[in-house]
Amino acid sequence: QVQLVESGGGLVQAGGSLRLSCAASGLTFRGKTMGWFRQAPGKEREFVAGIYWSWTGGTTRYADSVNGRFTISRDDAKTTAYLQMNSLKPEDTAVYYCAADVDSNSGYVPSVRSAYDYWGQGTQVSVSS
Numbered sequence: 001q002v003q004l005v006e007s008g009g010g011l012v013q014a015g016g017s018l019r020l021s022c023a024a025s026g027l028t029f030r031g032k033t034m035g036w037f038r039q040a041p042g043k044e045r046e047f048v049a050g051i052y053w054s055w056t057g058g059t060t061r062y063a064d065s066v067n068g069r070f071t072i073s074r075d076d077a078k079t080t081a082y083l084q085m086n087s088l089k090p091e092d093t094a095v096y097y098c099a100a101d102v103d104s105n106s107g108y109v110p111s112v113r114s115a116y117d118y119w120g121q122g123t124q125v126s127v128s129s
Helices: none
Strands: 003-007 010-013 018-025 033-039 046-054 057-062 070-075 080-085 094-101 123-128
Touching: 003 094, 018 033, 018 094, 018 123, 033 070, 033 080, 046 070, 046 080, 057 070
Parallel strands: 010 123
Antiparallel strands: 003 018, 018 080, 033 046, 033 094, 046 057, 070 080, 094 123
8 A cells, every 4th residue: 555645834934945755655665756746726736846766867857937946855765755945935835745656667757647646645835925
């Protein structure tokens, strides 16, 4: 049974920072792509960042809206993925979801929701102006 549990959300002022965590269990962590998506009220769930890591190497991918401000990382020993969010803006306000692609292709980080197989419950991030 695969389980993804997000944590670290909260309320911050514009310009502040948050670090989200995604604890994964029930799957082989190495060689799988982990992604972060977000969904604001009335909007579609959108890709934020993703990371692939295996013995052949690793790669990351970011949405243009967060590139340069957010950093995705992972700790394989803890089977946990992270999203460091700096210089937060009010438009970053959303529920953030962790996702896992269990049939990842080497060197590829998909940005479409349908590519990911498992999802966490989400954690709320609110940024005030």
